[in-house]
Amino acid sequence: MKLTILGSTGSIGTQALDVAKKKGYDITALxxxxxxxxxxxxxxxxxxxxxxxxxxxxxxxxxxxxxxxDVKVFGGEEAVCEVAREYGDTVLNAVVGIAGLRPTMAxxxxxxxxxxxxxESLVTGGALVMQKINETGCELIPVDSEHSAIxxxxxxxxxxxxxxxxxxxxxxxxxxxxEELAHITAGQALKHPTxxxxxxxxxxxxxxxxxxxxxxxxxxxFGVKTEQIEIVIHRNSIVHSAVMFEDHSVIAxxxxxxxxxxxxxxxxxxxxxxxxxxxxxxxxxxTLSFAQPDYKTFPAPLVCKKALDLGGTAAAVANGANEExxxxxxxxxxxxxxxxxxxxxxxxxxxxxxxxxxEEIFDADIAAKEFVRAGVGHTxx
Numbered sequence: 001m002k003l004t005i006l007g008s009t010g011s012i013g014t015q016a017l018d019v020a021k022k023k024g025y026d027i028t029a030l031x032x033x034x035x036x037x038x039x040x041x042x043x044x045x046x047x048x049x050x051x052x053x054x055x056x057x058x059x060x061x062x063x064x065x066x067x068x069x070d071v072k073v074f075g076g077e078e079a080v081c082e083v084a085r086e087y088g089d090t091v092l093n094a095v096v097g098i099a100g101l102r103p104t105m106a107x108x109x110x111x112x113x114x115x116x117x118x119x120e121s122l123v124t125g126g127a128l129v130m131q132k133i134n135e136t137g138c139e140l141i142p143v144d145s146e147h148s149a150i151x152x153x154x155x156x157x158x159x160x161x162x163x164x165x166x167x168x169x170x171x172x173x174x175x176x177x178x179e180e181l182a183h184i185t186a187g188q189a190l191k192h193p194t195x196x197x198x199x200x201x202x203x204x205x206x207x208x209x210x211x212x213x214x215x216x217x218x219x220x221x222f223g224v225k226t227e228q229i230e231i232v233i234h235r236n237s238i239v240h241s242a243v244m245f246e247d248h249s250v251i252a253x254x255x256x257x258x259x260x261x262x263x264x265x266x267x268x269x270x271x272x273x274x275x276x277x278x279x280x281x282x283x284x285x286x287t288l289s290f291a292q293p294d295y296k297t298f299p300a301p302l303v304c305k306k307a308l309d310l311g312g313t314a315a316a317v318a319n320g321a322n323e324e325x326x327x328x329x330x331x332x333x334x335x336x337x338x339x340x341x342x343x344x345x346x347x348x349x350x351x352x353x354x355x356x357x358x359e360e361i362f363d364a365d366i367a368a369k370e371f372v373r374a375g376v377g378h379t380x381x
Contacts, residue, residue: 001023001025001267002025002026002028002087002088003020003025003026003028003088003090003092003267004027004028004029004031004084005017005027005091005092005094006030006031006080006084006091006092006093006103006118007032007093007100007117007118008030008031008032008039008042009032009033009035009039009042010032011094011197011198012092012143013032013092015260015263016092016094016263017046019260019263019267020046020267022276023264023267023273025267027047027048028048028050028088029050029051029052029083029088030042030043030050030052030083031052031079031084031095031103032051032053033053034053034054034055035058036065039051039053039058040065040066043062043066043071047069047071049071049072050071050072050074051072052074052075052082052083053073055075056075056076058075059073059074059079077102080095080102080103081102081106084103084106084107085106085107085112090115091103091107091114091115092117092263092267093107093114093116093118093121094118094143096200096201097118098120098124098320098323098362098365100118100121101118101121101125101362104129105125105129105132105358108129108132108133108138108140109132109136111138112138113138114139114140115266115267116141116142116143117144117263119213119217120213120319122216122217122221123213123315123316123318124316124319124320124361124365125316125355125358125361126216126219127355128355130220140221141265142221142266145240145261145262146214146240146241147214147217147218147241148240148253148265148266149240149241149252150164150218150221150242150243152253152265153242153243153251153253154222154243160246160247161245162248163224163230163243164218164229164241164242164243165230165232165241165242165244165250165252166214166215166229166232167233167234167237167239167240167241168205168232168233168293169192169193169205169234169237170235171192171206171207173189173206174235178296178297178337181336183335184206184335184336185336186203186332189202189203190202190203192205192206193237203326203329204326207300207336207339208298209300209301209304209322209339209340209343211231211293211300211301212301212318213304213319215231215304215305215308216308216315226308231293231301232292233293234288234289234290235289235291236287236289238254238256238257238285240252240253240254254280254282255280256279260277299340300343303347306347307347307352310347310352311352311354312352312353312354312355313350313353313354313355313361316364316365316368317346317347317352317364317367317368318343318346318368319365319368320346320365320368320369321342321346321371321372323365324342325338325340328372328376333376334376338376342375346368346371349371352364
């Protein structure tokens with residue numbers, strides 16, 4: 001396999017490279033944002049033909065650092081899209097945030113197999129992405145553990161699907177009340193009970209915004225209605241999601257919390273291969289627990305469902321507002337509860353418009369981020 005990895009220096013990207021190394025895949029191209037030191041190590045270890053850095057400054061630095069190699073270095077957003085469009089049989093998109101949307105569309109345009117870990121591509125541009133997939137015949141394989149689980153459970157039977165059951169760990173603040181959450185720090189929010197992830201997605205898990213975004217992602221991936229997607233708290237993080245069919249049979253995908261497994265499955269599908277990791281032993285787990293979400297304390301999924309129901313650019317607004325609010329929380333500019341409050345207000349007050357082009361999505365993203373910044377400035381943070 002000739003593999004291109006976008007977002008190679010992030011959590012998913014580094015784990016994807018680990019899988020690729022163990023499987024002996026040919027790394028044709030890599031792309032990252034601005035982590036030059038790690039990019040240099042990856043370039044020297046995996047010898048891609050091309051390394052694209054989203055940051056022009058980082059690209060210039062990397063070019064000097066690896067001048068003794070034959071790896072070509074390019075910089076800028078278009079360079080990342082070019083890598084997605086022109087290199088590899090399979091493109092794994094692990095870019096964080098809405099920045100992953102253009103590379104997703106670039107990969108789809110050439111009909112490449114797309115292993116998608118960038119949920120924002122579907123959250124913000126689901127209609128355009130799925131339309132382009134239908135036009136090109138691009139094979140889309142989800143990498144998120146929940147959507148990979150659903151993909152495996154459905155196994156071609158989605159026409160008989162009654163509902164999707166998205167499991168959620170509940171994050172580090174399960175069973176806390178809003179009074180307790182008012183004083184949460186970024187350090188506390190970054191301590192996820194079971195998964196090791198990047199900062200942004202870890203905060204999204206703490207607010208349960210991540211689960212709301214996954215509802216939108218599932219809507220586009222599996223062609224279901226909003227009311228057919230149920231969220232269930234599962235603290236064990238063993239059942240990665242499940243589906244119920246019309247006869248009320250439920251099929252679930254289970255495994256230890258290791259992102260390398262859904263990454264490997266996306267790369268080897270439809271085949272399964274030996275996995276270099278610990279196997280699940282249910283007797284050691286003992287008990288699996290499930291509970292209903294507390295939407296009063298964690299209303300983020302409801303905000304995302306509302307955005308999905310509003311349609312058009314509303315989901316892009318929710319995503320953009322969340323990206324900005326999370327960044328502000330991580331730098332101490334707002335409190336933990338303000339993240340969801342600001343997203344909710346943005347969805348309520350920014351009128352959604354129909355989506356015909358990518359630019360309309362990015363305009364909505366910019367408007368949402370500006371709205372959040374203005375709101376924080378007005379309230380004094």
